[in-house]
Amino acid sequence: MASQGLRASPEGIKAAKTALTDKTLSQYKLAAALGITRQPVSKFFAGESVSRSCFVQICQQLGLSWQKVAGLPEDMVTEATTKVQPKSIDLDTLVRKIRQQYQDKILDQCGTLQMLDIAQAISLLDIYTHVNVLEELTCQQWLEISDLMQDLSHESNFKRLPGGSHQRKLPGLEAVSRYSKLMVLGKPGSGKTTFLQYLALACSKGNFQPQHIAIFIKLKEFAEDVQENNQLNLFKYISQEFLSCSIEEESIVTILTEGKALILLDGLDEVPSDNSERVLREIRRFTQFYYKNQFAIACRIAAQQYRFQGFTEVEIADFNYEQVEAFVKKWFVAVARKSKEDGEATGNLFIHQLNLPENQQIRELAITPILLHLICLVFQVKAEFPSDLTKLYEQVLNILIVRWDETKGVKRHNVYLNLTINIKKKLLSQIAAITFEQGNYLFTQAQIQQITIQYLKTLSYIKIDAIQLQQASEVVLKQIELQEGLLIERARGIYSFSHLTLHEYFVSKNIVDSPDRGCKNLVSHITEVSWRNIFLLTVSMLSNANKILGLMKCQIDLLVANDSKIQDFLIWLSEKSISVSTNYKAAAIRAFYLVCVRRTPAESLFAHVVRTASLTTEDEDSFYRQHHVFVHTPSYELEYALVGNIAFNSDLALDEFLTSTLTCAGELDFAVELTFNDALVLDHAHALSIAFDEALALVLESEFKQEMQKLKKQLPPIENYCRQFRYWWQANGKVWGEQLRSLLIKYRNIGHDWQFNKQQIELLQKYYEANKLLVDCLNSAANVTPSVRQEIEETLLLGITEIKNAKI
Known part of the structure; x- marks a missing residue:
């Protein structure tokens, strides 16, 4: 039933006019301040009937008692006051009653999610993952680039940007409980809307803030719905929502006046620009008028310009590992429609593959909820991640630049000087290329604007002067930050790409757009680990990769062209591989023996370390562990990249076990010399014995076998004689090791002591890794001719002379 109207008494009208004059207001300004039309204000001052809620609002705005203005007798004032402001027990009853009546409405508004590229609506509670917030906004930190660089995490010797890892985080629900007025900020797709919807559902069910009634409003819809009658009035809008659930306006006034509402305003950044100032003004008026209630307003962080009095600002944090895992497991049950067991099993497989080293770039994207959803969509097709990441990145950009706003019906004002999407991408590619070349993953606002100015100058249709260009560069930066979220402010005036993965993608795109110049510059970085992903992305994006692969091959060969000792080594590598009978590619066999050499001891280099270390007794064991330079398990990435797993071959297996035996002998030398830990010495002695026996079992040549057996018999017993074994090895170990080396050289042409110095060892390591990168690029190239x-x-892993002969 509609609430009864009220009239102002003659004395009340007189007091109201006096208050209007004192506040320097006109009837028009009073209506504007209340966000209502002038008609009810005119009726109020004319003594005509006005709705109770409107009457109360006018009186409160003028600072008057509405009961006295209405001229109600004392007993009627008490009765009316009781109706609007019931006793505590009655108010609690009213809250429970209204929550029950309004629950279906909240469930309809907030109970489901329409997820990208998913036909059916998904229950929010089935997919929701609890979020954390940062109490200090990232963009408001007073930090220098050097400060942020210290917080970079290191993985695979390459710096990856953290997501506010050094900032204090607070569970989102705790933040809402702690602060009665909250501005929830976040990047595009960070989960702001979902968080507010969850708050509304939890409150409606009495699981969160049970003493409040949740009111959820999409501000874009609010601005659109009231545009026709030109009345931006939140109270009226809320009243209409409640009236649709048969809740009287008088009850709404009571709830709002007594502060029993949890009011959730979503998408402040989505309000059409022509209405934004009016909406901001109405929110300010409403939150001040009904100040007792709890408020949470969601907005993109880059759009955060207007600040509401008394509001605490927090930022939605990126997902951490536990949140990613929780989201993924829920996703494959709720979205993929699998059974709980199958969904969680698929989720576990997803997490396992996500944590593999080769999926580092995908892990970076997974911290953003909307992108994690996209990755889950891709994964569910084949239960694996795509090998060609460029297509995934293109989908990511399509979502961030176009589709995410389109799905919500948001049309943002274009202030890009009519820049098309392709031009925006080229600008971002230019920013990425220049900053990455400089080794800068973080850069100042001034640097971005300068790059933007130079780029805008190349666009023939833009005719503006230097001052206008400077202004335009700032506007372009802010709009990229707001609309696409591809550049984010890490601290005041310091920016980075939202994900380093996308930074790398744009660098590669810049190379592909100018392949002649770009490819020549790219190959100059062939030995730099930070450029590895750029190479892989570039060759997969080029329509023809012949040229860049050829440039890479020449650059790699030049790395060792002027080192005669390494050239001699490469000649041996070729000769040794030719001597092995196998059906595999010669390059794969050369890669196999290169790994064998990488695993053999470098006695001269390590002896120098030992002589100059000046170790104390208690430091010896620690020093040994920290400077252990040998690996028992071989790493055959290069030959695996060439041919996959090499099946058993007697020659290769024998040489691998013989190399392991020589390696174990060298490690035992260092263990005896560097530590007094008998248990450690015993471990190495056992390893030597096992490797020797495995090699001996594969030896077929009788003379070689006899010599090896003689050598094995020289070793004293190990078990229960550890101290005696140590003494024997100290006296005879080096000679024994040299005898073993001589046998390997004589019968197998392996085990040579190349006596590489430190620089040569480092150069060979770079040479190996560059060749591995070349083969990976060869395997991932979109188009390379068979002849190339x-x-x-x-010619892989050949010396310069042999390469020239092969081309003749």
């Missing part, structure tokens, strides 16, 4: 592929594979 064959030429690269046949």
